[in-house]
Amino acid sequence: MRNLSSDSRLLSLNTATVDPLWSLRECIEGCVRHGVGAIAPWRHKLVECDLNAAARAIVDSGLVVSDLCRGGMFPAADAAGRQAAIDDNRRAVDEAVALNARCLVLVVGGLPPGSKDIAGARRQVRDGIAAVLEHARAARMPLAIEPLHPMYAAERACVNTMAQANDLCDELGVGVGVAVDVYHVWWDPNLEAEIRRAGAAGRLLAFHVCDWLVPTNHLFLDRGMMGDGVIDIRRIRGWMEDAGYDGTCEVEIFSAEDWWKRDPDEVLRVCVERHRTVV
Numbered sequence: 001m002r003n004l005s006s007d008s009r010l011l012s013l014n015t016a017t018v019d020p021l022w023s024l025r026e027c028i029e030g031c032v033r034h035g036v037g038a039i040a041p042w043r044h045k046l047v048e049c050d051l052n053a054a055a056r057a058i059v060d061s062g063l064v065v066s067d068l069c070r071g072g073m074f075p076a077a078d079a080a081g082r083q084a085a086i087d088d089n090r091r092a093v094d095e096a097v098a099l100n101a102r103c104l105v106l107v108v109g110g111l112p113p114g115s116k117d118i119a120g121a122r123r124q125v126r127d128g129i130a131a132v133l134e135h136a137r138a139a140r141m142p143l144a145i146e147p148l149h150p151m152y153a154a155e156r157a158c159v160n161t162m163a164q165a166n167d168l169c170d171e172l173g174v175g176v177g178v179a180v181d182v183y184h185v186w187w188d189p190n191l192e193a194e195i196r197r198a199g200a201a202g203r204l205l206a207f208h209v210c211d212w213l214v215p216t217n218h219l220f221l222d223r224g225m226m227g228d229g230v231i232d233i234r235r236i237r238g239w240m241e242d243a244g245y246d247g248t249c250e251v252e253i254f255s256a257e258d259w260w261k262r263d264p265d266e267v268l269r270v271c272v273e274r275h276r277t278v279v
C-alpha cells in the first residue's frame, strides 16, 4: 500500500486552485517546478490552447492527469436541453481521452430552472449518465460521480452523499465510479462505510482535498487550505487507502478572498508542505 502523503509525485494540482492566476501552461510548469506529479485541468483551461498541444505539454512534462473537470450538469427543462448536455458530456469524454486522464469527473447538476422536483432531477441524472456511458465505455474512460455537499443540491449536484453515488454506480454498472472530495463528504456519518463499499467495488477513482473553514463565508469560493479547517483529512485518506485507492491526492481549492490573491508559487509551496504534514 502506498502512502499518499509521503511523496509529492502523488500530489495532483487541480487547476481551480490557481484558476484566475495561471494558464494551463503555467500550471504545468508550476507543477514541474514544485515536484507535483499530477495535474487535473478544468475544461475551460483547455480553451486557452489546442487540446492536442495541451496533451503533449503534459506528457512532455512527465505529469499524470488525475482527472478532467468536469462533465455532468445533466438535468434540463426540456428534451433539447438534456440532449445538449449528453452531447457535451460525450465531447468531455473525448477530451479526457486525449489528455489520457484517469477519469472524467461528473458534477451531475441540480434542479432545472423553475423545478421543485428533486427526485425527477435525480432520474434525469441517472438517465443522462446512462446515455453517455456507452461512449465512455468504448473509449475506456471511467466516469467519476462526485457527490456534492447538500447545500449545492439545487444548483450544482443533486447527488449529495457517497451512498447515493454508490447506489447510482450499482444501477449503472461498469464504467462508473466515484470521486471523493473531502469538502463535500467529510460530515457524512456513513463516510467510512461508503468508502469501503466503493473500494470493494473497485470504483474509487479520485480523491480531492481542501479544508472546511470555520466560519465559512461564501459557499462556492471559500475553501480552505488543508490543515486550516475542521476536516480530519488524514483519517479520510486512511480510509481511502484501506479501501484500495492508489491514485493521487488532488488539491482543489476555490478561494476568491485568500489563496487566489496570493503568489501562485506560494500556493503550490504550501500545498506541497501541507500534503506532507496534514494529508
Ligand code: ZN
Binding pocket: 146, 181, 208, 252
Ligand atoms: Zn472536487
